[in-house]
Amino acid sequence: MNRPLFSSPRHVQPTRRAATRPSSKRVLAGLLIAVWATAGSHPLYGQPSEGESLKGRQWAALVGIEKYERANPLQYTINDVRRVGETLRTRGGYEPECILEITDDAADPRRQPKREAIMAELAAWLKKPTKDDRIVVYFSGHGFRADDGTMYLAPIDVDPANPAATGIPVAWFRDQIAACQAGFKLLVLDACHAGSEKGEGDANLDEKDLNIFRELQKVVTLASSTADQKSQIWSEKEQSLFSYWLNEGLKGHADDDADGTVDIDELNKYVYRNVTHTAKVRFDRKQTPVRIIHSGTPGTPVVLKLVPQRLKQVLADMAQQLGDTIEEKKFAKVGVLEFTNETNVGERLSATYGTLGKHCAENLERRLVQQAQGRFAVVDQRNLEQAIAQEQFALADLGSGEALKALAAKAEGMPVIALGTLGERTGRIVNLRCKLKRTDNNELATSVGGTVQLTESEWAMTRSVVVKPSDRRPELPSGDEAPRPLADQVIDRLDERSDGPHPLADPKCPFRVSLKFNGKERKGVFKGNEYFVGVRKGEVFEIWVENKTGQKVMMRLLVDGRNTLPEAEKPADGEQPTPDGTAPSPAAKGLLTEVICPHVNLEEARHWVLDPIAARTNVWAVRGFVSKTGEEGELGRFTVVDADDTLGQRTRFDKEAGIITAAFYSPTATARGNLVVVAGEKKNEYLKEAKKGETCGNLLESIQIRYVDADTLQTAAK
Secondary structure, eight states: OOOOOOOOOOOOOOOOOOOOOOOTTOOOOOBOEEEEOOOSSSTTTOOOOTTOOOOSOEEEEEEEOOSOSSSOOOSSHHHHHHHHHHHHHHTTOOOGGGEEEEETTOSSGGGSOOHHHHHHHHHHHTTSOOTTOEEEEEEEBOEEEOTTSOEEEOOTTOOTTOHHHHSEEHHHHHHHHHHOOOSOEEEEEOOOBTTOOOOTTBOOOOHHHHHHHHTSTTEEEEESSOTTSOBOEETTTTEEHHHHHHHHIIIIITOTTOSSEEEHHHHHHHHHHHHHHHHHHHHSSOOOOEEEEOTTOOSOOEEEEOOOBOHHHHHHHHHHHHHHHHHHTTOOEEEEOOOEEEEBTEEEBSTTTTTHHHHHHHHHHHHHHHHHTTSOEEOOHHHHHHHHHHHTOBGGGGGOHHHHHHHHHHTTTOSEEEEEEEOOOBTTEEEEEEEEEETTTOOEEEEEEEEEEOOHHHHHTTOOEEOOGGGGSOOOOOTTOOOOOHHHHHHHHHHHHTTSOOGGGSTTOSEEEEEEETTEEOOOEEETTEEEEEEOTTOEEEEEEEEOSSSOEEEEEEETTEESSOEEOOOOTTOOOOTTSSOSOHHHHSOOSEESSOBOOGGGOOOEEEOHHHHTOSEEEEOEEEEEOBTTOEEEEEEOSOOOSSSSOBOBTTSOOOEEEEEEEEEOOOOSSOOEEBOSSSOOSSOEEOOTTOOEEEEEEEEEEEEEEHHHHHHHHO
16 A cells, blocks of 8 residues: 555544443333425425525424323433434424424423313414425324324323313314415424333224325325234334434435435335334334325425535444344444545545545544444454455445455354445535445445535545635625525635636645655646656655745645544543643553554644744755654655555555645734754754644645656656
C-alpha cells in the first residue's frame, strides 16, 4: 500500500457499558395510529415528479397514554410519542409549533389524554391541513371491544366495562381521517401487544376493523401484525417493537435507493424485514406486519423527505443499527471496508470524495468497537488491510461470493463485512448507505443509511479551490422565495469555481503547497482540478507550505486522511470528558490520551499556526507525522511504501488514497502565551501548533495534491 510509512501505536478503544438484554415478558397492550399526508404533483397521492420538492406544511398529532385510571397501566407509550416526535422534527423538518403532543404528563389540561380532550383536540387539528400539507396522527394506548363488536380506542379515563360510553370509536377516527384534506395519508396500526394483563373486553384489531380504513381513498395502512398475532414490546429499546423499527426507518435507514426520501414501499419493506426477524430471534414469536392499500392508489407515494444531518450523526445511527443486527443475527465478527463513491463510470475509491470515504470507514469502525463489548468483534484494520493486499481485493470483487469468501478466510474468518457508499453529491448534500453482507453466501444481512449535509471543511476534503470574499456575500431571493442558507450559496459558488483549473496552476495563489524530495521540489501535472505528483517506492518527501498573505492563518494538513498532528482521544459514548474535552485519564481508564496520525474529519482536525510576523518567514516545512510536540518533539518521516498506478480513479482496496489535503483558515481567536515549537529529526523553529483558544474560522483555500506512480504519470503526460 502507498501509505507513508510511520510508527504509530494503535490506540486502545474506550470501553462502554454493556446493554442489558430485554425481557420478552414485559409487554404493552396498545393501539397506535399514524396518518401521513404527503403533498406533491399527483392530485390524490402526492407522488412528486422528478426534481420537484414536496410542498406544503407538515402537521403531527401524537397521543400516548400510560397511567390509565381504571384500565391496566402501559409502558413506553410516552417514549413512542417523544421519539416519533423527535424524528419528525429533526429528520422530517416538522416545525415544533406544528406538532401536537397529548400525553399523561402534559402541563396543559387540554393536552392530557382524557376522552373529551382527545376528541376535541384531534378533531380541530385534523382540520388544519390543506391539500398540499402532510399530517401525522399517532395514538398509543389500549383498545377495547364492546359487546356488540364495536372497537374503541381507550383514553386515560376509559371504563373497560363500558367502552361504548367512555371510549373513542375507531369509526370516529375513520371519519376524522376521511374528512382531513391532506393529499396522502398513511395509517399505521400497532395493536394489542402480547403478554399484557388485559382488562375485560380488551381485544385485537381484526380484519373487519381494518377494512373500514381500506375503503378510504388516499390511504395506505400498515398494521403491526396479523389479527391472530400479538405485537411485542422491546424493553431494551423502551419502545414497542413495531414502533421502534418504524421510527428507525423514518430516520433514513429505509431509504434503500439513497435518494433522500423514504417512500411507502421502502418503509414497508424495511419495517417488515426487521420486525419479523427481531420477533423471531429475540422473542421466539411470530409478528408479521401487514400493508393494506386502497385499490385505486397509484405510484409509490413519498412518506418523508429527509432533512440532512451532520456526518457524525448519520455514522452514529448507522453504527447503532449495524451493531444491533450483528448481535441479533449472532455474527461473531465484522470487518469495515473503505466507503466507495458513485461516479459516472461506476463505483470508485476517493475519485470524487478524496479521503472522506476513509474517514467514514474509520469512524464507523471505531463506533462499532465501542458498541461490541463482548457481543461481537471487529476485525483489526491492519489485519484487514493485510488480507486485502494478499488477495488483491478490488471493487469488482464486491459482487463475487468467491472473492468475499477468500477475503474472509484471510481476515480472521469474518462472517460479515460492512460495505459503505457515498452517493452522488448535490451541493452540500450527499446520501450514505452501508450494506452488511454475509461473506459465506454474499447475501444482504441489512442495509442502513441517511442523508448528510457536509460542512465547508468536509467539502474541502473533496476539491481544491480558493475562497474569495465575494463568495460569502448572501444573494437575496426574488419575490416571495425564502432566502437560501448562506452556507449552501458558498458551496455552490465553490463547486462552480472548482470546475476550473487547480489553484496551484495560478502563480498568484495565496497559499502554495509543494512536495520536496532530497530538498528539491518535484513538479507535477495538472489535469483539470486535479494535481498529480509522481513518486516511487521508498522515497522520502517533505511537505512545504507558503503563506503569501502576510497574515496569520490556521492550517489543517492531512496525508491520506491522517492528521499530521496527534489527536486527543475522544471519550466513548456514556463517559464524561475531562474539562479540556479529552477522554478520562490513562491512569483512571487505562487509555492513551493521544492518537498518532489518525484518520480524521478535516472539520475536527488539530491545526497548525502559520504566522509570518512571529516566525519571520512565510515558508514552512512539515517533514512527517508528529508523534510528540514540544522541544523534544518526535516525528515519523513521510515515506512512500507503494504508489497507485491510476490517476485518481482507484479500483483497488489495497491502494491508499495518495492524497495530501491542506486547508487554510482565518483565525477566530488568539490565545495568550507562547506557542509550542514542534521539533523532530530536523528541528524547525517556526512551525507551531495552535494553543487552546486559537481556532479555525472561515475557509480560505483548499489544496489537494495526489501522488501516484511516477511511471504512470509520465505515460499520462505524453
